[in-house]
Amino acid sequence: MGAGPGSGIRSGRGDDPGAGAAAPVRRLCVIGVGLIGGSFARALRAAGACAEIVGCGRDAAHLERARALGVIDRAEVDPARAVVDADVVMLAAPVGASGALLQAVAPVLRDDALISDAGSVKGSVLAAARAALGGRFPAFVPGHPIAGTERSGVEASSVDLFRGRCTVLTPTAETDARALARVRGLWEACGARVVEMDAAHxxxxxxxxxxxxxxxxxxxxxxxxxxxxxxxxxxxxxxxxxxxxxxxxxxxxxxxxxxxxxxxxxxxxxxxxxxxxxxxxxxxxxxxxxxxxxxxxxxxxxxxxxxxxxx
Amino acid sequence: MGAGPGSGIRSGRGDDPGAGAAAPVRRLCVIGVGLIGGSFARALRAAGACAEIVGCGRDAAHLERARALGVIDRAEVDPARAVVDADVVMLAAPVGASGALLQAVAPVLRDDALISDAGSVKGSVLAAARAALGGRFPAFVPGHPIAGTERSGVEASSVDLFRGRCTVLTPTAETDARALARVRGLWEACGARVVEMDAAHxxxxxxxxxxxxxxxxxxxxxxxxxxxxxxxxxxxxxxxxxxxxxxxxxxxxxxxxxxxxxxxxxxxxxxxxxxxxxxxxxxxxxxxxxxxxxxxxxxxxxxxxxxxxxx
Known part of the structure; x- marks a missing residue:
């Protein structure tokens, strides 16, 4: 795989990532600890790219399984509590929940937090992020790892789900270059190759x-x-x-x-x-x-x- | 798998097979030595159900590979020569060729030969057999092993392709009970479960x-x-x-x-x-x-x- 010939693709590394792009995550909050969110957490932890992982989801029993499996360190069913002090927030819930989740967490995010997502549709998530995040919209980096299977749930997650696979990032002109570079670095730490593309494309x-x-x-x-x-x-x-x-x-x-x-x-x-x-x-x-x-x-x-x- | 609840299915063993149903084949002629024909030949030989196998196809080089692989004993590109003295003839060529092949072999078949096929469509093959075989039509047993893959050619054939899989036979009221029982026995020797069904169904x-x-x-x-x-x-x-x-x-x-x-x-x-x-x-x-x-x-x-x- 790799950047195809399509008009919407930017295969370069984007702008100068600036300092801190490769810094490890102190506290990662994963909202939606299923196949994708769970695998992202596992892979970052295995890569030593992440000190602490807070998992968030609506089902406390499911979160407890994720904790027992060592995928997350701490469980929170309330998104606004889950993201407190997180420097990276990854939305990995079904894309229809993105708007409500972003609205719930926007007021309590750390000033320097970056937010990303792993949804299979990018235009609608960008619109939801723009509406929910206001002036913090540049810190949102939309993404889509091409690595699903028909299985779901944290039990199906694995440390190498993204290894050798492609993750598409669809930044806008407003997206902060450092946030973009950091998200790229996290996916690369998971073993993925990263391609940038226009969201509509x-x-x-x-x-x-x-x-x-x-x-x-x-x-x-x-x-x-x-x-x-x-x-x-x-x-x-x-x-x-x-x-x-x-x-x-x-x-x-x-x-x-x-x-x-x-x-x-x-x-x-x-x-x-x-x-x-x-x-x-x-x-x-x-x-x-x-x-x-x-x-x-x-x-x-x-x-x-x-x-x-x-x- | 097995006989479903459909109206067209007969899951019993049909009429009394009579003597000779389980007799080994002296000379099997397989027309079309690809994935299905090659696997049928391999499985019958492995089961000790077959003394000699003649392979027939349009491509002499392909037949020679089948012979070198031990799938067939002898190669013939002319169907009318290939079926001489065969007691069982298995058509495993693409179904569009069935009519011409049956017409080519009908005049030279042994009086006691039985003919079967492995095509994925049964109505058209029955019509072709009725037209080509005339009074010998009762010796024709239409069949369809449910065991294809996207691979093709004798190189993809295997001794256990049919093991545990289903083969559908679609006899008519005219089909000779002994011929039917013998073909059933051959597929069972290949490890397949046999189900009977109306051709249109x-x-x-x-x-x-x-x-x-x-x-x-x-x-x-x-x-x-x-x-x-x-x-x-x-x-x-x-x-x-x-x-x-x-x-x-x-x-x-x-x-x-x-x-x-x-x-x-x-x-x-x-x-x-x-x-x-x-x-x-x-x-x-x-x-x-x-x-x-x-x-x-x-x-x-x-x-x-x-x-x-x-x-």
Missing amino acids: HDRVFAAVSHLPHLLAYTLVDWIAARPDAAELFDFAGGGFRDFTRIASSDPVMWRDICTANAEALGAQLAEFAAALDAVLRAVRAGDAAALEALFARAKRARDRKVEAER | HDRVFAAVSHLPHLLAYTLVDWIAARPDAAELFDFAGGGFRDFTRIASSDPVMWRDICTANAEALGAQLAEFAAALDAVLRAVRAGDAAALEALFARAKRARDRKVEAER
């Missing part, structure tokens, strides 16, 4: 390659599950179906939030894809073997190339 | 759970590959995309044949799915978070149950 790219496939997988499984012969259909679904639908086992709340937060880009991509699918339906009905073979051969070449490039 | 079931997902995966990859920003999009496609599109690396000719041979059932399923997808598009555009969450939660439950049932 990010949301179009991930609508196509991530949000749309999730919608297709969810829709296919639900469409089958709703049929009277669902039990038999699932019985005869083989390994191809299992892999195709793996992402339909993803967290419904997380994906509800992604699909509503990125509704505009996702709706546009889905409509375009539906048109492509309609052309395929016409080819199937017309028995157009040549068109189908050409499509399948192009797709196989493209996918085989992608898989080859990842080796 | 089979084609509807697999249109929904196999052919449609393949079409979706192929269409998504081709739709992305055709865009000016394809390189960047593939760059940022993660593990979810890779699994979702694994089946888009399947053999284009095999899938061209499946989609044209099963055009009617596949077209109907695809049109139904497109309607479901359109409802999802409307929910995305309306920002209907509750509808999306409910859909995702239903799909996750259904898929998690299926995966759990397979353990």
